[in-house]
Amino acid sequence: MAGYVEDRWLKxxxxxxxxxxxxxxxxxxxxxxxxxxxxxxxxxxxxxVADAKAWLAEAQTDARRGDFVDVRDGAISLREYVEKHWWPSQVHPAQTLESMKYRIWGHVLPYLGELALKDIGVSELRKWSADVQRAVGQGTANLAWVYLKAIMQAAVEDKRLFRNPCKGNSSIKPPRKPERKARAWPQGRVDAVRAALSDRYQITLDLGVGCGLRQGEAFALSPADVHSDFLHVERQILMYKSQLYFGPPKRRKERDVPLPEALAKRILAHQERFVPIEVTLPWLDPEEPSLDRESRRKVTVPLLVYTGRRGAINRTTWNTKAWKPALAIAGVIPPLPQRQPGERPSRVWEPSREHGFHVLRHTYASVMLEAGESVVSLAKWLGHSDPAFTLRTYTHFMPQAGARGMSAIEDWLTDLG
Structure with a gap:
């Protein structure tokens, strides 16, 4: 068997x-x-020599099985491992990388980055979990834990650690993912918020409720995407590093969505009042996450909805200056605090994640499911990759599903009697 002990002091x-x-x-x-x-x-x-022989035997066995881990490779700091080895190997859409970097460099490395991989154990993780949950929201802390767990697992697969300390330790309480049920709006609230939006933006709400479009998809819709009985969704407006881009829909899933006749009429009326304009933006391709903005191909699209300055809509500005004021007028969220004499007016709204534009998509799903539409069809129209995800997300919108089945069995048994 390969390997031997050398005495370096004697010939x-x-x-x-x-x-x-x-x-x-x-x-x-x-x-x-x-x-x-x-x-x-x-x-x-x-x-x-006893220690040398014992290690030799263990190393020979592990090497033969392909399980050998050199503890010296785990002496590298977490920060150095992430920056030099793990991060360069990550291939994701640019927006995903931006989100990952924010959480890893913001909520993992400041706490654990200077520790050696081999020194990150249960006590260190327990303290980190408590510290990060005190510093940020549960959702952010949970994602930071997910990324840390993936980093440590990669270190195991790179043969720098024997095991992943983030796995199998019951004494560690990782940040829990917040449980948020999808919420839908009643028609009265939808109508109230629509009336509170400026005329040029009311069509965005119609697209969210009428076809289940995501916010970026509604902002990127072109008249050419509107057909007699369906909408073709092939792009969205994305924000990356505070800049606007066109890009493919989420997970690159283009799709056709049935177009209600009433929504088709609203789209036509909107076009007559606000003539579509051409807007040119770089194309943010998920397969080219590291390409700089100037090197990306430019795409020109006639947009159905645009700003008063005749440009593409920045979702952050739109949410602050159009959407949340409409929510406040409709009584969905509190208005901005009244300013005191001599104070500048506040533009900071209270957190209202559950009342974001995405609630319109949930409302669309609830209406479809309550009407008896199939989950498979709904998943296709929403652009979900798996109908099971659609079912998990919206199963509480199907209160009559069990009742229908019970009624059918009741009728069947009654007929038999």
């Missing part, structure tokens, strides 16, 4: 005249015993 062969092994030039200057010769395993030194 390998005895002196022919004295019969004794003579000292080498390293006598007393280094660790005496060194394990060598195991393929793919770096040499390692020990003070005693």
């Amino acid at each position: 390998k062969r005895a002196n022919k005249e004295t019969g004794r092994r003579e000292r080498t030039a390293l006598w007393g200057k280094c660790t005496r015993y060194r394990v060598k010769g195991i393929p793919g395993v770096r040499d390692r030194s020990f003070d005693t």
Whole structure:
């Protein structure tokens, strides 16, 4: 079996005249015993021959099974491992990378970055989990935990750690993912918010409720995407590093969505009042996450909805200056606080995540399911990759599903009687 223990203080062969092994030039200057010769395993030194032989036997066994881990490779700091080894290997859409970087560099590395991988154990993770949950919201803390767990698992697969400390430790309470049920609006609230929006933006609400479009998809809709009985969704407006881009829909899933006749009439009326304009933006391709803005191809699209300055809509500005004021007027969220004499007016709204534009998409789903539409069809129209996800998200919008089945069994048994 490959591998042996070398005594670095004495020559390998005895002196022919004295019969004794003579000292080498390293006598007393280094660790005496060194394990060598195991393929793919770096040499390692020990003070005693017993320790060297024990490690040799263990290393030979692990190397033969492909399980050998050199603890010295785990001496690298978490920050260095992430920045030099893990992060460069991540291939995701640019927006996903931006979100990941915010959480890893903002909520993982400031706490654990200077520790060696091998020194991140249960106590360190327990303290980090408590600290990060005190510093940020549950959702952000949960995502930070997910990324840390993935980083440590990669270190295991890179043979830097024996095991992932984020797995299988019942004493660690990782940040829980907030449980948020999808909420739908009643028609009265939809109508009230629509009336509170400026005329040029009312069509965005119609597209959300009438076809289940995401906010960026509604902002990127072109008259050419509108057909007699369906909408073709092939792009959205994205924001990356505070800049606007056109890009494919989420998960690159283009789709056709049935177009209600009433919505088709509203779209036509909107076009007559607000003539579509051409807008040119770079194309943010998920397969080219590192390409700079100037090098990306430019795409020109006639937009159905645009700002008063005849440009593409920035969702952050729109949410602050159009959507939330409409919510406040409709009584959905509190208005901005009244300013005191001499104070500048506040533009900071209270958090209202559950009343974002996405609630219109939930409302569309609730109406469809309550009307008896199939989950498979709804998943296709919403652009979900798996109908099971649609079912998990919106199952509480189907209160009559069980009742229909019970009624059918009741009728069947009654007929048998």
